[in-house]
Amino acid sequence: MSKNDTNSAPKKPATIVTHHGRNPEKQFGFVNTPIVRGSTVIFDSYDQIKGNKREYAYGRHGNPTDDAVRHVITELEHGADTLLAPSGVSAITTALMSVLSAGDDLLMCDTVYEPTRQFCDIILAKMGITTRYYDPTIGAGIEALLQPNTRAVMTESPGSLTFEVQDLPAIAKVCAPRDIAILADNSWASPLYYNPLDHGANIVIHAGTKMFAGHSDVMFGTITADEKYAKVVKQTYRALGVCVSPEDSFLIGRGLRTLELRMREQGQKALKLAKWLADHPLVETVLHPALPQHSQHDIFKRDFKGSGSLFAFILKPAGEDAIAAMVDEMSLFGMGYSWGGYESLILPVKIASQRSATQWPHAGNLIRVNIGLEDIDDLQTDLAEGMKRYAQLANFKI
Numbered sequence: 251m252s253k254n255d256t257n258s259a260p261k262k263p264a265t266i267v268t269h270h271g272r273n274p275e276k277q278f279g280f281v282n283t284p285i286v287r288g289s290t291v292i293f294d295s296y297d298q299i300k301g302n303k304r305e306y307a308y309g310r311h312g313n314p315t316d317d318a319v320r321h322v323i324t325e326l327e328h329g330a331d332t333l334l335a336p337s338g339v340s341a342i343t344t345a346l347m348s349v350l351s352a353g354d355d356l357l358m359c360d361t362v363y364e365p366t367r368q369f370c371d372i373i374l375a376k377m378g379i380t381t382r383y384y385d386p387t388i389g390a391g392i393e394a395l396l397q398p399n400t401r402a403v404m405t406e407s408p409g410s411l412t413f414e415v416q417d418l419p420a421i422a423k424v425c426a427p428r429d430i431a432i433l434a435d436n437s438w439a440s441p442l443y444y445n446p447l448d449h450g451a452n453i454v455i456h457a458g459t460k461m462f463a464g465h466s467d468v469m470f471g472t473i474t475a476d477e478k479y480a481k482v483v484k485q486t487y488r489a490l491g492v493c494v495s496p497e498d499s500f501l502i503g504r505g506l507r508t509l510e511l512r513m514r515e516q517g518q519k520a521l522k523l524a525k526w527l528a529d530h531p532l533v534e535t536v537l538h539p540a541l542p543q544h545s546q547h548d549i550f551k552r553d554f555k556g557s558g559s560l561f562a563f564i565l566k567p568a569g570e571d572a573i574a575a576m577v578d579e580m581s582l583f584g585m586g587y588s589w590g591g592y593e594s595l596i597l598p599v600k601i602a603s604q605r606s607a608t609q610w611p612h613a614g615n616l617i618r619v620n621i622g623l624e625d626i627d628d629l630q631t632d633l634a635e636g637m638k639r640y641a642q643l644a645n646f647k648i
């Protein structure tokens with residue numbers, strides 16, 4: 251917090267991301283927390299090292315660059331503590347290991363990010379933990395799936411490929427009395443538009459690689475826990491030896507300064523393009539929770555304060571040659587994984603093979619887009635031209 255912050259009124263997120271997590275007095279007045287590289291910390295005396303009386307003791311256990319990020323995320327997510335991981339997947343796996351033991355059962359949303367599925371099916375299975383996948387739209391119906399050994403439920407809302415919104419309060423209502431931990435991947439909305447801890451989750455995870463970084467130049471993850479789970483998460487994190495590079499923390503800290511601006515700009519552009527696509531003759535469905543026709547729009551409106559840069563749409567069925575004709579020649583939309591950067595991306599996705607608890611109902615081709623900071627008219631033209639090429643190859647008239 252800056253020196254002049256003398257009034258103690260709670261600050262709004264746009265102020266938190268710009269002002270908090272820095273301490274110019276401690277760094278010769280320079281406004282940003284510098285990159286503090288280091289493993290060894292020198293102690294002044296035996297008494298100091300014996301009592302662990304220094305603020306920092308060893309590189310793996312954190313440094314000022316990390317703390318700047320931890321403080322901002324904890325405050326934004328209304329949590330007790332935040333830990334930093336070298337990737338989003340590492341944040342997820344560390345959080346899962348924190349709450350699960352041999353013999354436990356995990357309920358995982360069917361929409362979860364694919365590498366998490368592999369961690370559950372291979373690594374957790376090897377540790378004697380079962381994973382069962384559930385329909386993300388299940389809500390209170392999750393009660394029927396609970397077993398005496400169910401210890402955790404993981405949510406991702408909305409799913410980052412198909413954008414189902416989960417009824418977190420309904421899930422929490424049946425899980426909390428049974429002491430089942432609820433984990434939430436909140437990468438899409440960011441803490442500016444959604445705070446899962448306020449809706450019953452215990453642990454919130456971010457792929458900082460995406461919106462926090464904002465510039466497609468760093469891999470990062472964060473784990474924010476409530477009072478109840480902060481201690482066990484920290485214990486697990488330390489025992490696993492997880493830590494991050496201070497350069498990466500610095501880039502995330504810098505990304506956070508413009509998070510509110512980027513979320514707003516990219517989110518609004520994405521919604522405008524989603525509305526335009528919804529009326530396009532080639533589009534069967536647009537998967538964007540802020541559109542009134544979205545199946546879980548009511549839950550979205552109740553729990554979220556805004557929408558992100560990422561959504562998908564389903565084109566009328568056509569062969570792979572039509573998909574290729576569309577995406578190969580885009581002039582602005584790059585083809586690639588990840589999202590949340592300043593640049594627009596396009597990704598054709600096959601969903602059916604990534605589901606086990608639910609059946610993907612659409613036959614058309616799913617195209618996921620990340621909307622960046624380019625001019626919206628240029629983006630719309632690029633998409634429109636791409637869809638013309640798709641229509642031409644599939645013999646659709648548009």
Ligand SMILES: *Cc1c(COP(=O)(O)O)cnc(C)c1O
Pocket residue numbers: 336337338339340363406410435437438456457458459460469470471588
């Ligand atoms: C990308 C992503 C992850 C994984 O993050 P990495 O930094 O790539 O490991 C997790 N969850 C969501 C929703 C993501 O989009």
